[in-house]
Amino acid sequence: MKQGAPAGGSGSTDAGQGQVAVHARDLTMDFGGGSLAVDRASFDLEAGRFLTILGPSGSGKTTLLRMIAGFQKPSSGQITVGGHAVDAMPPHRRSVGMVFQRLALFPHMSAAQNVAFPLKMRRFDPRGIPGRVRDFLDLVKLGDYGERRINELSGGQQQRVAIARALVFEPELLLLDEPLAALDRKLREEMQLEFRRIQHELGVTTINVTHDQREALVVSDDIIVMDGGRIQQHARPTELYRAPENPFVAGFLGVSTFADGEATERGLRAGGLELSGLHAGAIATGAPVRGAIRAEQIRINAAPEALAGCDTVLPGRIRDVIFEGERLLYVAALDGLPEVEFRIYHHDPDAFDLYDIGAPVSIGWNARDMKIFKSTA
Template identity: 65%
Template sequence: MYRHKKGAGGFRLHKKRDRRQGNNDVTKKTTPAVSAKNVEMQFGGFKAVKDASFELENGRFLTILGPSGSGKTTLLRMIAGFLTPTAGEIYINGEAVRAVAPNKRSIGMVFQKLALFPHMTAAENVAFPLKMRRFDARTIPDRVAEYLKLVRLEGFENRRINQLSGGQQQRVAIARALVFGPDLLLLDEPLAALDRKLREEMQLEFRRIQKELGVTTINVTHDQREALVVSDQIIVMNDGEIQQDAAPSTMYRIPNNPFVANFIGVTNAFQGTLARHEDGVAVAKFGAVEMRGVPGGKGNAAAGAPVKGAVRAEQIRIAATKAELGGLDALFEGTVSDVIFEGERLLYEVSVPALGAQPIRIFHHDQDDFASHAAGSTVHIGWKSRDLHIFVAR
């Protein structure tokens, strides 16, 4: 594993030291790499970011996830120092961003529009920030070669940008953002314009490079899969507010509210009313059906409160007979309305009259059993109560 280290000729890649650290390293370890405290951004009468607070540890990969207009890019631009918060403060390694001159901020950035210089070669693009920062000219060629090797572009040093593929251009942009040894790497939807296969390959490349260097990274995206694949920590935003801040597995398995449950993954939602609480389990009535589930969010609502139920598509089982679904807590009969082949899985849409007019979506991964439920056939579906999250409706 490697980290950036400053030397006489600029920054060099050095192996990470043993974790037995001195006092300065202990202080750095306990100070968040990035923190936001009650940050707001207002444009005229519109609040793009509302009371946002979070902390990011050194060496971690954070993704800020949300739909268009959720405030995620505005928050990133405040972290970069391009925008000044109208309230609150953002700190990098304990120092307020607004207190540091833009040319003194140790931040590397990769944008959706890569802004590479077309008249330069790959090596010249990577060398550019070193020359702008007046690195020792004698060290630049070796440093450029080191970072092109890091992004697996050995042999492409003399190619001009228009002679490189989209993925190769992405790698040049990554090398250019990292070559001067920034304390923080910011990614502003750099993969959004790529096709799906290349985008998924580059997601793994981002993760590999970030883990190898140990550079603290913040990524902005609307791609849920990308967030789950690359991140140590995810913040979900909507309407300018942080909806949840958690590890990917926690975010996926224990969503904070209906928005997070619906935004990450494919989720089936039901409208109902709360019947009662029983030993930490919520019991709700959806139509004429009572179901048990995990109380979502904070606090317990009173009986009769409107609630939303949420169960993920992959947590629902489907079978030809009820007997095949032994051990499940909620069981229903339905009719297959559509079957969609997605390669590694089938997506079933099943009409279940007891649960309302909206079809229930189910992922089926058993490739030996792909053709077992044709459209129009009667099936039984079910899930365990631990897989149903019940939220108080807002």
């Protein structure tokens, strides 16, 4: 079994560090109908890293994955895996393991027989197959379940069998096509951590597709956000979350409030109010812009003097209070800007139920926390 220890929290391994495992250039998929499913997608993925392709339904993420897997031939563009061009190579010739949302396990076989199947198809030495199957069942914590039939296993155990089957022949690349989408929330979160553990332990280069933003942030070394067939941003999770490059990325990751207005030297003007913010690139004063700020970056207090450290402090009123279990989410509007509803996470665990609907409050934030983008409308 390949071994690799994660370097710090990045999830990358010493083996192959810096080496490009997947190279995609200008990948395009045109199914007809006037729009492109994938539009000139380009990225590089270093060996040993875990990449998630994130986006809403119809964004092109699954089509991009299927082109890498070989299930769909690109209309144009180039793909190399491990330094070898695979554009014209059929799926079974690519050194790729895959786990699907529908696991496609064989119900008439035991867990061990399912894991052994790709080894037999690839004509591994029969004498070595049982030991290799045991090793990979142990890896996914199913060492005692090899003789059980698939219908005798729970949903999470079936997921582990599918992972072991995809990895047992030690592929160069592991592809995950929303394999956790059908699981309940608790099991899905457990399996996210399992994927991360296994990927760290083996150091296998991995590409995951999901629409679940939490999953992307938890498991990934790198994230690509897609929309409309195009890559909107490719970055590490912390950079993607803290420095989105456009309003779509800001809105798709986390809970954000958006305000449209005109650019000023120190932010934007909306509804006659001056809102401090940080311009994303060069923006001319007076240009139409959209400001975005995350719920956890806004402060709220009944007394404006309590927010004296904020760059912007304005009066408003609570419109709604949403209990989410581990936190409260306030919905508030500024006086003079009623059309914008600010979503604000609670920041004081010692005073959990602090403001009632209709209560007057002050709302504040720092300029660095509101990102201001050129308006595309």
